[in-house]
Amino acid sequence: MTGAQLAPRLSLTDLRGSPGRRRRETLIRSLFLAAAAVSLLISALIVLTLVGRALDFVSRVDLADLLSVGWLPRRGYFDIATIVAGTLVITAIGMVIATPLGLGAAIYLSEYASPRRRRALKPIIELLAGIPSVVLGFYAIAVLAPAIVQPLCGSNSIFSMGAAGIGVGILITPLIASVAEDAMHAVPMSLREASYGLGARKRSTSLRVVLPAAVSGVVAALILGVSRGIGETMVVSIAAGAVGGSVFTVNPCLPGQTMTAAMTALATGSDQAQIGAELAVPSLFFVGLLLFLMTLALNLVSERFVRRVRRGY
Amino acid sequence: MTIQAPEIAPSDARPGPDVQREVRIDIRPMMQTKPDVQPTHAAEPAEVVFKLTYFSAWYGTFRAVKEISLDIGARRITSIIGPSGTGKSTLLRAFNRMNDLIEGARVSGTVTYHGVDLYAPEVDPVEVRRRIGMVFQKPNPFPKTIYENVAFGPRVAGVRGKKNLDEIVESSLRRAAIWDEVKDKLDGLGTALSGGQQQRLCIARAIAVSPDVILMDEPCSALDPIATLRIEELMWELKQNYTIIIVTHNMQQAARASDETVFLTMGDDRAGYLVEQGPTAQVFTNPQNRLTEDYVSGRFG
Amino acid sequence: MTGRTAALRESPAQDAVRRALAGNRMQLGQIWFQALLMAALLVALGVLVSLLIDVFERGGQMLAQRGVDFLTASTSSNPTIAGVGQGIFGSLLIVLFVLLFAFPVGIGAAIYIEEYARDTILTRVLNTAVRNLAGVPAIVYGLLGLAVFVIIAASFTGGRSVIAGGLTMAALVMPIVVITTAESLRAVPRSIREAGFGVGATKWQVIRHHVLPYAAPGIFTGSILTISRAFGETAPLVLAGGVLGGFATRPGLGVVETLQGPYTALPLIVFNWARQPSEEFRQLSAAAIIVLLAIILLLNGAAILLRNRFEKRW
Ligand SMILES: Nc1ncnc2c1ncn2[C@@H]1O[C@H](COP(=O)(O)OP(=O)(O)OP(=O)(O)O)[C@@H](O)[C@H]1O
Ligand SMILES: [Mg+2]
Numbered sequence: 068m069t070g071a072q073l074a075p076r077l078s079l080t081d082l083r084g085s086p087g088r089r090r091r092e093t094l095i096r097s098l099f100l101a102a103a104a105v106s107l108l109i110s111a112l113i114v115l116t117l118v119g120r121a122l123d124f125v126s127r128v129d130l131a132d133l134l135s136v137g138w139l140p141r142r143g144y145f146d147i148a149t150i151v152a153g154t155l156v157i158t159a160i161g162m163v164i165a166t167p168l169g170l171g172a173a174i175y176l177s178e179y180a181s182p183r184r185r186r187a188l189k190p191i192i193e194l195l196a197g198i199p200s201v202v203l204g205f206y207a208i209a210v211l212a213p214a215i216v217q218p219l220c221g222s223n224s225i226f227s228m229g230a231a232g233i234g235v236g237i238l239i240t241p242l243i244a245s246v247a248e249d250a251m252h253a254v255p256m257s258l259r260e261a262s263y264g265l266g267a268r269k270r271s272t273s274l275r276v277v278l279p280a281a282v283s284g285v286v287a288a289l290i291l292g293v294s295r296g297i298g299e300t301m302v303v304s305i306a307a308g309a310v311g312g313s314v315f316t317v318n319p320c321l322p323g324q325t326m327t328a329a330m331t332a333l334a335t336g337s338d339q340a341q342i343g344a345e346l347a348v349p350s351l352f353f354v355g356l357l358l359f360l361m362t363l364a365l366n367l368v369s370e371r372f373v374r375r376v377r378r379g380y
Numbered sequence: 381m382t383i384q385a386p387e388i389a390p391s392d393a394r395p396g397p398d399v400q401r402e403v404r405i406d407i408r409p410m411m412q413t414k415p416d417v418q419p420t421h422a423a424e425p426a427e428v429v430f431k432l433t434y435f436s437a438w439y440g441t442f443r444a445v446k447e448i449s450l451d452i453g454a455r456r457i458t459s460i461i462g463p464s465g466t467g468k469s470t471l472l473r474a475f476n477r478m479n480d481l482i483e484g485a486r487v488s489g490t491v492t493y494h495g496v497d498l499y500a501p502e503v504d505p506v507e508v509r510r511r512i513g514m515v516f517q518k519p520n521p522f523p524k525t526i527y528e529n530v531a532f533g534p535r536v537a538g539v540r541g542k543k544n545l546d547e548i549v550e551s552s553l554r555r556a557a558i559w560d561e562v563k564d565k566l567d568g569l570g571t572a573l574s575g576g577q578q579q580r581l582c583i584a585r586a587i588a589v590s591p592d593v594i595l596m597d598e599p600c601s602a603l604d605p606i607a608t609l610r611i612e613e614l615m616w617e618l619k620q621n622y623t624i625i626i627v628t629h630n631m632q633q634a635a636r637a638s639d640e641t642v643f644l645t646m647g648d649d650r651a652g653y654l655v656e657q658g659p660t661a662q663v664f665t666n667p668q669n670r671l672t673e674d675y676v677s678g679r680f681g
Numbered sequence: 682m683t684g685r686t687a688a689l690r691e692s693p694a695q696d697a698v699r700r701a702l703a704g705n706r707m708q709l710g711q712i713w714f715q716a717l718l719m720a721a722l723l724v725a726l727g728v729l730v731s732l733l734i735d736v737f738e739r740g741g742q743m744l745a746q747r748g749v750d751f752l753t754a755s756t757s758s759n760p761t762i763a764g765v766g767q768g769i770f771g772s773l774l775i776v777l778f779v780l781l782f783a784f785p786v787g788i789g790a791a792i793y794i795e796e797y798a799r800d801t802i803l804t805r806v807l808n809t810a811v812r813n814l815a816g817v818p819a820i821v822y823g824l825l826g827l828a829v830f831v832i833i834a835a836s837f838t839g840g841r842s843v844i845a846g847g848l849t850m851a852a853l854v855m856p857i858v859v860i861t862t863a864e865s866l867r868a869v870p871r872s873i874r875e876a877g878f879g880v881g882a883t884k885w886q887v888i889r890h891h892v893l894p895y896a897a898p899g900i901f902t903g904s905i906l907t908i909s910r911a912f913g914e915t916a917p918l919v920l921a922g923g924v925l926g927g928f929a930t931r932p933g934l935g936v937v938e939t940l941q942g943p944y945t946a947l948p949l950i951v952f953n954w955a956r957q958p959s960e961e962f963r964q965l966s967a968a969a970i971i972v973l974l975a976i977i978l979l980l981n982g983a984a985i986l987l988r989n990r991f992e993k994r995w
Binding site for chain 1: 710711714715717718719720721722724725726728729731732735736739785786787788789790792793794796797798806807810811812813814816817818819820821822823824825827828829852855856859883884885906909912913914915916919920948951952955956963966967970973974977978981982985989
Binding site for chain 3: 476478481483484506507509510511513514515516518520521522523532533536537582585586588589
């Protein structure tokens with residue numbers, strides 16, 4: 068009796084499922100894995116290309132030319148300090164513009180605007196974020212330069228790092244606003260209520276409770292802004308001038324050269340094969356590697372801050 | 381006596397009888413309306429569907445369920461009760477390998493299903509879940525039409541042809557006692573039904589693939605008393621053809637609606653373990669263990 | 682300032698009394714602060730508006746006069762006959778490359794990461810790679826395109842060609858596609874997946890019939906934004922061989938030869954004209970910007986509307 072009862076009326080084969088179905092599932096899974104691997108491939112290609120060709124450049128260039136009077140690649144001068152300084156000046160101007168605008172907009176949207184108004188106003192930020200940088204470059208040179216920078220500097224050249232910097236500031240404002248707003252939105256309501264419970268007003272609650280609680284996210288937003296500013300190309304290429312190259316300067320009223328604009332300038336130069344410029348194209352990759360490493364470091368730091376926000380709540 | 385081998389997937393009785401009934405508000409007196417089975421644990425149980433031997437389940441390094449050995453009989457309702465966090469859901473989800481979907485979840489010991497090791501490497505969890513269906517705590521119809529909700533299971537199991545599908549949909553909805561309420565709006569969204577209707581739709585969805593076992597994880601916790609009673613009546617109908625395992629926090633429900641009761645609790649290591657298993661009548665009226673007695677009489681948990 | 686600090690230390694009752702006494706002045710400070718915040722938003726709005734006014738003032742009239750001719754004419758050094766036809770064609774081709782390569786690969790990668798990948802080292806490397814790729818400046822992708830698609834793969838792409846540009850753009854937007862898709866997939870409730878598995882569906886069946894349809898609006902919205910990005914992105918094309926001239930139109934040129942030949946794109950035309958010192962080219966540039974912005978604002982506006990609609994529903 069016991070034997071009959073325990074006799075399996077089901078066997079392992081019944082639970083094996085159809086081999087065809089299992090093979091199909093494995094195939095589909097492999098296809099998706101392959102798609103995912105493409106992103107690894109792209110990463111690897113970027114790193115290999117940049118490192119390989121940058122090394123090639125360094126091995127061929129006269130190292131003394133890396134620290135010279137300026138960035139004049141067609142003449143064989145590759146002063147890194149010039150383009151790094153240009154990048155930093157323009158990014159700094161951009162941040163001075165974008166930090167108050169971005170954070171102000173973020174605090175307003177997160178703390179003051181009613182849900183309805185928030186819904187109506189947020190698209191402004193999103194539309195601004197959607198404007199291509201080439202268009203803001205045009206705006207910088209056609210509107211900002213004559214209307215703001217030229218009167219301030221008393222200069223008559225429309226090209227200036229100042230105009231480019233303001234353009235970059237406009238470009239990164241929506242980025243800062245949206246990342247910071249996300250962080251503030253994530254601050255629990257209970258914290259605000261506790262603050263109101265103590266009789267604090269909205270302003271002190273926003274500035275002394277919400278902003279500090281969201282500080283990681285806000286810092287992450289600012290770092291991302293810097294990273295974006297450093298990597299911004301078109302605004303600078305159009306508005307900062309110095310197409311052929313530049314001597315070292317940090318004066319925002321003057322034209323200047325950034326790492327990114329140096330690259331487009333080389334690529335759009337009317338004649339790629341000028342005499343003495345055989346290092347011009349390899350130098351692109353050297354600058355590119357520098358830019359890649361700077362933005363990568365910034366992005367990694369900002370990601371750490373963002374993760375802290377997530378862990379906090 | 382020899383027990384006839386039942387078919388795993390009952391293919392008869394379709395379309396089923398119209399089980400539409402009135403809702404009876406008066407709660408059935410405990411135990412009395414139970415018809416046939418009066419199995420005692422010591423006596424020969426019907427037929428063993430699941431057999432667990434030293435079964436443990438882990439989430440990462442945390443052991444949620446510890447060394448459980450038990451048998452679950454066919455065509456009856458087994459309820460799993462116990463305080464929160466004792467691993468009832470974990471145990472239930474082990475029966476159809478739903479835990480496989482959770483990152484870091486693993487098991488040890490053995491679980492056999494009709495004598496076959498459920499966790500053998502050759503076993504395809506998809507095949508397992510076609511035989512062992514599940515109804516979840518929160519009604520979770522697909523955000524699609526009522527028809528699609530029920531037809532999806534048979535369709536992925538290979539049923540083709542509108543006529544066949546129509547038939548299965550109707551009979552499943554009938555068996556789940558919801559046909560009359562939805563027959564005019566099969567194209568309506570499943571998510572637009574009331575909570576109790578949604579849960580019955582989920583039951584219809586589960587039985588549409590002709591499973592052998594139905595697992596239910598607190599199927600009534602989101603429902604009002606009337607909807608709860610309807611589901612219990614439905615379970616009572618369904619156990620003619622299916623083996624049902626239900627996790628519940630509701631003592632009365634376990635007492636009213638189940639044949640067998642499994643009581644879990646947890647030790648200091650927070651791992652759930654089996655305290656007592658037996659016929660429901662016995663567990664509730666004459667528990668063998670002090671912990672069980674405290675729990676079922678409401679002194680604990 | 683000190684008053685506010687004190688208020689925080691005092692009991693609520695005291696503060697309430699004080700508030701009642703000194704109410705108006707405090708209220709003024711609150712209003713000022715709020716006005717300042719709103720000003721930040723208004724500046725953003727102001728930039729948008731002044732940008733639109735400027736391009737319309739400069740380019741609107743010319744665009745209206747030339748009409749379809751401007752949209753179809755080729756680029757030229759003669760400003761009176763120059764147009765953006767080649768640029769629109771090139772941009773559409775580039776978007777086609779994005780649709781053909783970046784979307785399937787990006788969506789597939791997101792599905793792998795969200796639905797299949799277990800928490801392994803490979804998965805972590807993948808995630809890190811994708812996130813960092815999304816932060817790589819666009820111009821660096823241009824370098825990638827220059828080295829890989831223009832130089833190394835020259836025999837297939839034809840060097841500085843729309844194939845090289847399109848592939849470069851596809852590489853650039855792919856991580857964005859992965860991230861937006863993954864976000865939409867993550868928003869699909871677990872209970873829906875469990876319901877699918879519970880009736881014996883395979884992973885792919887659950888994904889195809891339940892996860893993807895549920896996530897579709899989000900993926901679609903993200904895709905529109907990505908396409909709009911591909912229309913506007915310029916820097917990588919500058920490096921990956923885009924030129925002002927445009928496509929070769931010699932008669933008898935086959936499709937492959939055309940694709941392997943020189944190309945231009947709408948934002949490249951804007952860039953080149955914007956740098957010309959003459960006011961006539963400024964106007965041309967402004968007119969081209971109107972066309973570009975019309976495309977981009979249309980796409981972005983559609984995406985925003987779509988998203989708001991679906992946000993409301995779920
Ligand atoms: N996905 C998971 N990952 C990690 N731990 C889990 C997971 N699911 C459950 N646990 C843990 O396993 C233990 C048992 O959980 P389980 O959900 O099985 O309990 P339960 O008896 O069903 O509780 P309840 O009555 O509240 O539903 C709990 O300590 C729980 O925290
Ligand atoms: Mg549970």
